[in-house]
Amino acid sequence: MTAQIIDGKAFAVTVREKVAGHVARLVEENGITPGLAVVLVGEDPASQVYVRNKGKQTKEVGMLSVEHRLADTTSEEDLLKLIDDLNKDPKIHGILVQLPLPDHLDSDLVINSIDPAKDVDGFHISNVGLLGTGQKSMVPCTPLGCLMMLREQHGSLSGLNAVVVGRSNIVGKPMAQLLLGDSCTVTIAHSRTKDLAEVCRGADILVAAVGRPQMIPGDWVKPGATVIDVGINRIPKEDGKTRLVGDVDFASAVEVAGAITPVPGGVGPMTIACLLANTVTACCRANGLPEPEGLTA
Ligand code: NDP
Numbered sequence: 001m002t003a004q005i006i007d008g009k010a011f012a013v014t015v016r017e018k019v020a021g022h023v024a025r026l027v028e029e030n031g032i033t034p035g036l037a038v039v040l041v042g043e044d045p046a047s048q049v050y051v052r053n054k055g056k057q058t059k060e061v062g063m064l065s066v067e068h069r070l071a072d073t074t075s076e077e078d079l080l081k082l083i084d085d086l087n088k089d090p091k092i093h094g095i096l097v098q099l100p101l102p103d104h105l106d107s108d109l110v111i112n113s114i115d116p117a118k119d120v121d122g123f124h125i126s127n128v129g130l131l132g133t134g135q136k137s138m139v140p141c142t143p144l145g146c147l148m149m150l151r152e153q154h155g156s157l158s159g160l161n162a163v164v165v166g167r168s169n170i171v172g173k174p175m176a177q178l179l180l181g182d183s184c185t186v187t188i189a190h191s192r193t194k195d196l197a198e199v200c201r202g203a204d205i206l207v208a209a210v211g212r213p214q215m216i217p218g219d220w221v222k223p224g225a226t227v228i229d230v231g232i233n234r235i236p237k238e239d240g241k242t243r244l245v246g247d248v249d250f251a252s253a254v255e256v257a258g259a260i261t262p263v264p265g266g267v268g269p270m271t272i273a274c275l276l277a278n279t280v281t282a283c284c285r286a287n288g289l290p291e292p293e294g295l296t297a
Helices: 008-030 045-060 076-088 107-111 125-132 141-154 172-181 196-201 267-286
Strands: 035-041 064-070 094-097 161-165 185-189 205-208 226-229 233-236 242-245
Touching: 008 045, 008 141, 008 267, 035 045, 035 076, 035 267, 045 064, 045 267, 064 076, 076 094, 076 107, 094 267, 125 172, 141 172, 141 205, 141 226, 141 267, 161 172, 161 196, 172 185, 172 205, 185 196
Parallel strands: 035 064, 035 094, 161 185, 161 205, 205 226
Antiparallel strands: 233 242
16 A cells, blocks of 8 residues: 655645635735734844745735844844834734744743734744643644644544654644644653554554654554654765655655655645744734634644
């Protein structure tokens, strides 16, 4: 059996088209342009690429894109002042502070200074609490993208056994909360889990968010399971260049799974698409308008 490949790149295009449709309606019918502000502190090359892509895609769907690029010597006081200004700015509906921040800045303090209603990354402690208690919240983009792909694949997820490998605050834990919200029976595995292989073999839905290249082989995958590979790992090739691989050994897993996301081209492209979706959702909520269907958890 060879698994169906879940094309995250194509799915992200449909999400962005939906977002663009909602943006066009908001502009035409309500005279409102959703606005996203991205704050980058320092010169981290990977972060610069992410921020550039976010800005480009924000404009492509018709939203206002504002970028604040600050020196890596920026004080916490100045950064908090900027966030306070953005919190008060009616043109801005979403605020994202690109992580990681330089060491002298307290990430938790900075993230928790964002207005939770504008926290489109869903990392503010209020949004974490709302998600954990099954209330309306801003949902972290990567797990939201995974959930959208799983719903598309399965329709209802109710009663399925889901195993999430990884318990980080940005992927593993919110992913588990979302799967629980969709009535899966959820197991969260991590570095101390005993017999991880056996735990994984029980999964109808296996989400890998570890950051270890190809650590999950095909014989850990239940035949017919849906595998969502969040991992993005760069490994050396024989020619001295590098390539991206996930946390799952794709070559062996694709022979066993029912459906699987590739790396690259799976979860990755969905993350920015969900950031745009969250910004439209935040804009609708801020203006008391109905939320866009199919773009929220
Ligand atoms: P973290 O490093 O924060 O968390 C990794 C998790 O994996 C931890 O909970 C850790 O367990 C667990 N883990 C580590 N080693 C093992 C092991 N041998 N067996 C079982 N569990 C293990 O990573 P993130 O959650 O931030 O990211 C995970 C991956 O997803 C990375 O490759 C990252 O690049 C990628 N990513 C991709 C995104 C996308 O857009 N596609 C977005 C965000 C992340 P413990 O807690 O016990 O240490």
